[in-house]
Amino acid sequence: MFDIEVLTPDGASSLARIGRSLGEAGVGLEGGGMWSGVAHYLVADADLAVRALTEAGIGPVVVREVVVAELDADVPGALGRMMNTLVEAGVILLGQYSDHDNRKVLIVGDAEAARDALLAALPA
Numbered sequence: 001m002f003d004i005e006v007l008t009p010d011g012a013s014s015l016a017r018i019g020r021s022l023g024e025a026g027v028g029l030e031g032g033g034m035w036s037g038v039a040h041y042l043v044a045d046a047d048l049a050v051r052a053l054t055e056a057g058i059g060p061v062v063v064r065e066v067v068v069a070e071l072d073a074d075v076p077g078a079l080g081r082m083m084n085t086l087v088e089a090g091v092i093l094l095g096q097y098s099d100h101d102n103r104k105v106l107i108v109g110d111a112e113a114a115r116d117a118l119l120a121a122l123p124a
Contacts, residue, residue, distance in 0.1 A: 001030065002046035003095070003107050005062040006053065008039045015039060017058060025052030031099030040095060042066065042105050067106040067114045068099060079104075082118070089117035 008014035015034055022029065022041075027049045032041035043049045046063045053061050072078045082104065086093055092109035099105050108114045 001066050001068055001105075002043055002049075003032070003064045003066045003105065004041050004043055004046060004049050004053075005064070006039045006041075006058060007060075008034050008037055011037075017056065018053065021052045021056035021058060022049060025049070027052060031105055032097055040097060040107070042068075042097075042099055064094070064107050065111045067108060067111050067118065069104045069106060069118055071104045073102065081121075085117050085121045086114060089113055091117060 006014075006018055008018070011034075018039060018041075019029075022043075025048055027043055027045060030042040030044065032039065034040075041049075050061045050063060053059055069082065071082060083093070086106075086108070091114045093106060094109065095107035097105050106114060
């Protein structure tokens with residue numbers, strides 16, 4: 001899975017263009033949102049998403065591989081423990097949001113290192 005990052009200087013108008021362009025290309029949004037003039041969306045096919053946005057004159061588009069991780073949201077402190085695992089592994093967190101299945105989407109500097117650290121932290 002991939003995070004696509006796109007500037008949204010015109011708020012809802014920008015998101016309308018992004019949504020329309022991706023929808024017409026058949027790109028599904030699996031999670032994400034828009035904050036402070038920047039949209040982040042989770043997509044399976046980053047190449048198709050970039051092509052659709054570029055052809056619509058939208059960009060630049062930044063693509064990053066992400067880690068999608070389960071989190072026991074009902075367990076107090078679960079997010080803190082997950083983040084401590086990343087910190088202890090030296091993983092740089094660039095962003096975090098949830099997907100439509102209520103999993104954490106982690107935009108990180110090193111997806112492989114983040115996956116390895118999170119797997120190693122799972123109870124045996």
